[in-house]
Amino acid sequence: MINYAAMERQLNAAHEPVAHVAHGPGTDTAHEPGSNAAHEPGSNAAHEPDSRAAHASGAATGHAPCFRAEPFPHHVWDEILPAEALRAAARAFPDTSVMTAKPGIPRWHSQDRGLAGPALRELCTALLGDDLAAFLSKVTGVHGLRTEPDGDWGSYRLAGRGAVHHAHVGSNRHPETGRLRRYSLFTYLSEGWRPEDGGWLELGEPVHGRSPVRILPAFNRSVLIETTARSLHGVSAVHAPAHVLRKTVTVHFWTDPAKDGPA
Numbered sequence: 292m293i294n295y296a297a298m299e300r301q302l303n304a305a306h307e308p309v310a311h312v313a314h315g316p317g318t319d320t321a322h323e324p325g326s327n328a329a330h331e332p333g334s335n336a337a338h339e340p341d342s343r344a345a346h347a348s349g350a351a352t353g354h355a356p357c358f359r360a361e362p363f364p365h366h367v368w369d370e371i372l373p374a375e376a377l378r379a380a381a382r383a384f385p386d387t388s389v390m391t392a393k394p395g396i397p398r399w400h401s402q403d404r405g406l407a408g409p410a411l412r413e414l415c416t417a418l419l420g421d422d423l424a425a426f427l428s429k430v431t432g433v434h435g436l437r438t439e440p441d442g443d444w445g446s447y448r449l450a451g452r453g454a455v456h457h458a459h460v461g462s463n464r465h466p467e468t469g470r471l472r473r474y475s476l477f478t479y480l481s482e483g484w485r486p487e488d489g490g491w492l493e494l495g496e497p498v499h500g501r502s503p504v505r506i507l508p509a510f511n512r513s514v515l516i517e518t519t520a521r522s523l524h525g526v527s528a529v530h531a532p533a534h535v536l537r538k539t540v541t542v543h544f545w546t547d548p549a550k551d552g553p554a
């Protein structure tokens with residue numbers, strides 16, 4: 292299901308020239324869903340220090356790198372999964388009544404893949420596969436990445452209008468196995484998600500109330516973030532129409548601390 296060739300191409304694009312289009316003073320990097328460029332118009336994140344650029348989806352002028360080291364290592368891939376399979380998975384989320392709710396906030400999650408429809412279970416199985424873990428070990432240089440399909444594998448999540456997830460650093464040591472959670476992969480399933488719908492993935496310590504990196508949860512976008520003590524991340528408020536939900540599948544990647552050392 293996973294298009295590793297597309298992942299490789301987007302990784303290689305990090306080493307290609309990036310075309311820049313100048314904007315007026317006070318504007319920052321603008322990115323269109325569907326390209327490797329993944330940050331919000333007006334964010335402080337840019338491909339080069341203090342640069343201001345616009346990148347259109349499919350533009351022949353260059354590619355934005357899918358890897359960035361700041362504020363902590365993260366990768367952004369687009370369209371690495373079959374669109375129809377992702378649409379089917381989005382339709383296969385269970386009703387919120389059987390998911391775990393966040394009190395007072397329209398957010399729901401579940402680790403129980405048995406509640407999900409077949410298409411969502413198939414997607415989770417693909418993302419939990421050994422092939423992806425091995426590929427990401429190669430990409431990140433972290434030896435021995437693995438998932439825990441029968442343990443703390445991750446979750447599938449829904450968020451509605453008004454939901455927010457404030458910046459936080461998750462625990463990266465498993466309380467039972469002692470394994471270290473080194474990376475988390477977020478895959479977004481809400482087709483037609485717009486910048487004005489909010490729900491941006493925010494990375495790093497906010498400066499003047501704004502995170503240095505903001506990533507739009509565009510349909511068929513997958514974001515891999517390092518999960519160490521410095522990996523502050525959150526989700527901005529969702530402003531989508533009431534009938535539209537932000538849909539995400541999160542998968543965690545672990546290492547054995549005896550082999551890999553502390554994160």
